[in-house]
Amino acid sequence: MATVSAAGPALGDDPRRTRARAARRRKYDPRETRAAFAFLTPWIIGFLVFTLGPMIWSLYLSLTRYNLVDSPQFVGLKNYKRMLGEDPRVATALFNTFVYAVLYVPLAIVVALGLAMLLDRVTRGAGFFRTAYYLPVMTPGVAVAVMFSLLLNGNYGLVNRALSVIGIQGPQWLTDPAWIKPSIVLMSLWSLGGAIVIFLAALKNVPRELYEAASIDGASSWRRFRSITLPMISSAVFFQVIVLTIYALQMFDKVFVLFGNPGSQTYAGNSSLFYTLYLFQQAFQKLNMGYASALAWLLFVIVMVITVIQVKVGNRFVYYESERK
Template sequence: MATRQLAAEYQPRRGRRAQRSREKYNRKEAIAGLLFITPWIIGFLVFTVISMSYSLVLSFTDYDLATNTMDPVGTENFEQLAQNPRVLRSLGNTFTFALMAVPVEVSMALLIAMLLNSVRRGAGLFRVIYYLPKMTPAVATAAVFLLLLNGNQGAINKGLDMIGIQGPQWLLDPDWVKPSIVVMSAWSVAGSAVILLAALQAVPKELYESAALDGAGRLSRFRNITLPMISPTLFFIVITLTIASLQVFDQAYLLFYRDGANSAAPEAALFYGVYLYQQAFQQFNFGLAAAMAWLLFVIILLITVVQLKVGERLVYYEGGKR
């Protein structure tokens, strides 16, 4: 009887000690985690939160770089955006480019991912080879494409001549300016391809085997198994590529504005990011540039919200609707 009583008293004490030990361990883990992410938190606060807050204040002022003074102007900068035809033109060019670039880049990334997924021998080598363009500096890529897209001596037009097609003036014809930038942007889809490759490899093989036994062909398996199973990843790729396309700058600037001869560049190459850069760092109109940046932020936010709403109906999740 006494032994049972001692055991009964000991069990709660042991449970309390174990609970205190777990709580102490959890606190240590939480502290360690916070220490590891502290550099990111500091960077996020300094380079994102504080910078965005400062730019929001700047968008309501007329900032003079020479004297470092700000004169409040209210909503005048935002009113100028609606009245400036080049702002509207640059927005139109940017939206057109995004509508062209996103489907092309998603299709190419998916094609590359499926090719890599089908490779058995030397798969690692092929992945490295396909990923190398992503590692190429933007300036080097632009230099290569300036040669490739040359309307007279470019390699692309020479290849088209060999099959009896006269190539366009990629960098001079306004109708071909955006397609030329799309071609250059598609050069670096390897990052998206790697993400899609991981999604393809996560699709259960049993689904393909069952479908094959039922007589489903390759196209049917792709449409009814592959696409639904990787749809969350595809949805993520579409959102990120849309955001990147609406912020396009490097490709257009390096192809058409690298020498500062802005007047010589066709209007079709005037993207929103390029015009924002011109206002901020060439005309030093920082207030207007800050207003342009916030307008782009709101546009991207609204488009992303719409995409998320549409994605709720189109994206398949194994655990149910999210």
């Protein structure tokens, strides 16, 4: 039987349970609730008007035939049947998007983590280099696409000229179907400042005494990275994998600038048909807004399923700081 002290809870009680009971016994203050809802009201209104409302409307439009001029005509699941079985370009667009994501996400993680580790070693001028690496994030995607369209031009681009100096014949980056997706990956890797900053913050949070102890034990640099750095920043890596995957599956701006007009489609072929580009074509070029809404919901489901899988799998390998306590 637990012994009760006059000054505190029963001996043997879990302090966390004691604090939870004390919190529940705390007097309810309706003024705090009203203040909380007052602060939340702008976000709630914005969410209902600009997020939930358009989502519900697009779900309804996906069940209709709508051309932005006439009233929507309800057609049931015909758009989904066409999308899943009658339109081969949907499968092509999904394939191109998945290939790009598989190429981009691992490379982005490796490049961003490598640059963050270099910045972590910089002492003098660290602020300048952090700013320099983050500035490309501030550049609009359209400007990045235009710049790289000049750099990657197969005939007079700077990249191929540099390769010719060392005796390498550069490819036709933006016209050869085999090089279109790698060229877009290169464009996307230029704007990794956000991931670099997150990785740098995670690296700064790794206890230095762990490295000192490992060095005393004779651990190599690779061993310290594999056994200390990577586990300690695994939560940041996990977060970036999810964010970069969602970004890759929604790639649009660079693809639209380079391959959005009919002339570019003639030489690039189906290799440049990304899913969001095809969705845009159906919605605003062919005015098939109902079919485009169905395409949008398919992308939403795909992103949600992939994210759930990543969370289920990633949680087995992610180390959280709270687990040390």
